[in-house]
Amino acid sequence: MIYCVYTDIHSISQTGDDNIINILLNPNSDKPMYEQIKEHIRNGVVKGEIADNELLPSVRLLAAQLNISAITVKRAYSDLEHEGIVYTAAGKGTFVRAPDKSIVMAQYKQRRLAEFSQYADKMLSEGFTVSELLNAINQLKGT
Structure with missing residues (x-):
C-alpha cells in the first residue's frame, strides 16, 4: 500500500495491486469531515473501487495521514458500521462489507x-x- 497526503485539501490515496481508494477532505466544506470520509468510502464501494472484505486503514493511521482527529475517523467508521457498509474484527481492523450495491x-x-x-x-x-x-x-x- 502507498499513501499520499496533500495539505490544503487533505487527500489520501491507497494503492493496492488492483485498486485505488482516494479520500479528499475539504476543510472549507459545509459538510463535516467525518461525512466526507463516509461519502468517499461509500462511493468506493458502489463503484467497486473498494472490494468486499478489504481492510481499511486503521483509525489512527487514516487520522494521521489526513492530519485530522482520530475521533473524526472513528465517527465515520462507526456510522458506516451502523449502516452495514463496514464491520470491525477485534484486533484485526475495519473491513468493507459490501452490501447489495x-x-x-x-x-x-x-x-x-x-x-x-x-x-x-x-x-x-x-x-x-x-x-x-x-x-x-x-x-x-x-x-
Whole structure:
C-alpha cells in the first residue's frame, strides 16, 4: 500500500495491486469531515473501487495521514458500521462489507436528490423560476 497526503485539501490515496481508494477532505466544506470520509468510502464501494472484505486503514493511521482527529475517523467508521457498509474484527481492523450495491446506490440517490432539492429550493428563493431550473436540467441532458 502507498499513501499520499496533500495539505490544503487533505487527500489520501491507497494503492493496492488492483485498486485505488482516494479520500479528499475539504476543510472549507459545509459538510463535516467525518461525512466526507463516509461519502468517499461509500462511493468506493458502489463503484467497486473498494472490494468486499478489504481492510481499511486503521483509525489512527487514516487520522494521521489526513492530519485530522482520530475521533473524526472513528465517527465515520462507526456510522458506516451502523449502516452495514463496514464491520470491525477485534484486533484485526475495519473491513468493507459490501452490501447489495443496489441498496447502497438507492441510498446514495436518495441523499443526492435531497441535496438537489435543498439547492433547488435555495435557487427558487433567490428568484429563479421552475422553468429556468427545468431548462438548465434539460440542457444537461442534451435535450
